[in-house]
Amino acid sequence: MKKITIFLVAVCLCFSVSGCSTGAKPQSVVDKFFKAVKDCNSEELKSTVHSAEGDKVADGDVFADDTYKEIFKENAKIIKYKINNTTINGDSAVLKVDCTYGDASEVFGIALKSYMQKALSAAFSANKTSEDETQKILSEEIQAAVKSTPLKTITKEIDITCNKIDGKWLIASDDNLANIILANMYTVFSDMANSFTGTSK
Numbered sequence: 001m002k003k004i005t006i007f008l009v010a011v012c013l014c015f016s017v018s019g020c021s022t023g024a025k026p027q028s029v030v031d032k033f034f035k036a037v038k039d040c041n042s043e044e045l046k047s048t049v050h051s052a053e054g055d056k057v058a059d060g061d062v063f064a065d066d067t068y069k070e071i072f073k074e075n076a077k078i079i080k081y082k083i084n085n086t087t088i089n090g091d092s093a094v095l096k097v098d099c100t101y102g103d104a105s106e107v108f109g110i111a112l113k114s115y116m117q118k119a120l121s122a123a124f125s126a127n128k129t130s131e132d133e134t135q136k137i138l139s140e141e142i143q144a145a146v147k148s149t150p151l152k153t154i155t156k157e158i159d160i161t162c163n164k165i166d167g168k169w170l171i172a173s174d175d176n177l178a179n180i181i182l183a184n185m186y187t188v189f190s191d192m193a194n195s196f197t198g199t200s201k
Contacts, residue, residue, distance in 0.1 A: 030081075032044065032047070038076045040072050050170040050173070068142065068182075071107065071183050078100060078151060079100065081097055082097065083096075091163060099158060100155040102152070103152040105188050106149060108188055114145075118137050119137060154179075
């Protein structure tokens with residue numbers, strides 16, 4: 001569970017972006033964002049998003065985590081989007097976007113249940129299981145769950161807010177973006193954290 005907790009903290013961290021975003025219109029940075037997610041490209045992703053205080057989005061190196069890479073790959077196959085409308089007001093813009101992305105909540109639940117059973121069994125065995133070994137168990141269970149259970153899909157219209165910073169359009173991070181990046185696991189992890197702390201989102 002330690003690795004899950006660390007990953008959750010990473011997801012909830014805000015990151016500041018100093019890189020440039022190409023294109024003179026906010027639509028261009030939204031296109032670049034979705035391409036980065038479909039390509040599982042962390043560096044491109046970081047160049048499209050900025051964080052304000054209180055915003056939450058996936059850490060820029062999230063795609064490098066081998067534990068969840070199969071989920072990211074499947075999510076990339078599912079992601080589709082269509083920009084319906086763009087409203088620009090000075091240095092701010094709101095884009096209404098229809099998007100479809102993966103929902104890995106069922107897959108992760110199956111993997112976590114099996115992982116907990118094996119981790120519990122290992123904890124009471126004569127041979128102490130290392131953190132790397134328990135992490136390997138989680139990775140294997142996620143891979144197995146992805147193969148046996150296709151990701152469900154979520155389709156919804158969302159508002160994506162862009163701000164022009166130093167002459168470049170960047171996307172303001174929020175929970176919707178985190179769920180697109182993480183195949184709805186941001187909500188899953190948030191719910192898990194809230195259940196442990198007894199708080200609600």
